[in-house]
Amino acid sequence: MRIKIDTKERFQVITLLEANLTARMAEELQEKLLTGLGNDKAPDGGFTHLVLSLSEVQTVEDAAASILVVLQNQFYEKGYSFVICCMQKEVEDQFNKLELLELMNITPTESEAWDILQMEEIERELLNDSES
Secondary structure, eight states, rough: OOEEEEEEESSSEEEESSEEOOHHHHHHHHHHHHHHTTOOTSSTBOOOOOEETTTOOOOOOHEEEEHHHHHHHHHHHTTTOEEOOOOOOHHHHHHTTTTOGGGEESSSSHHHHHHHHHHHHHHHHHHHHHHH
């Protein structure tokens, strides 16, 4: 599986460079991201908040779509953000058909994904301050 990782100040953008996202590829991505989640000693420097760009993806297997939902939940359970952006119409239709679209944090553009990450970070800070 080919991916491009762009590290920003507070998050990473991972772009899948494949036209078809298979279940096997989604499992591989899940393993890679969970291994590095919050682990700055991981081979890729670790992952914190993540934007997953699906701009190159034209088709997604049903099982792969389900894995992405699980992966997003795993990020949020650990206190990190996970936003998918730049989804092609065909891929969005596939998620919608599987009734997964409303479970996902999806934005049309990478810039909007950044905005969500920043809002969620502020929200976490506010919640942490109120619990102190």
